[in-house]
């Protein structure tokens with residue numbers, strides 16, 4: 741089970757901070773299991789703590805990305821493998837790559 745929190749604008753996890761047609765993923769932080777956020781700013785708006793990021797090596801099996809289009813939960817490597825959702829083929833925003841360190845502990 742999961743809950744999407746934050747300042748969502750639509751059912752595909754766009755929010756007031758990031759809302760292009762490609763911004764369709766929700767992201768989960770280790771500090772708040774079970775919650776997906778449209779972006780880190782939504783997390784900061786709601787929660788009184790800094791986000792604790794999942795480690796892409798140590799916690800590579802954790803499903804921490806939500807496809808806002810088909811609601812499939814993905815691991816980081818599933819999310820980043822092809823640039824689109826392995827379940828519904830929706831394209832992810834390639835510019836999110838620059839923001840990975842905000843959401844994941846990278847190596």
Ligand SMILES: [Zn+2]
Pocket residue numbers: 769770771772783787789790791792
């Ligand atoms: Zn948190």
Ligand SMILES: [Zn+2]
Pocket residue numbers: 746747755756757758778779780781782
């Ligand atoms: Zn946001």
Ligand SMILES: [Zn+2]
Pocket residue numbers: 807808809810811812825826827828829830
């Ligand atoms: Zn999908």
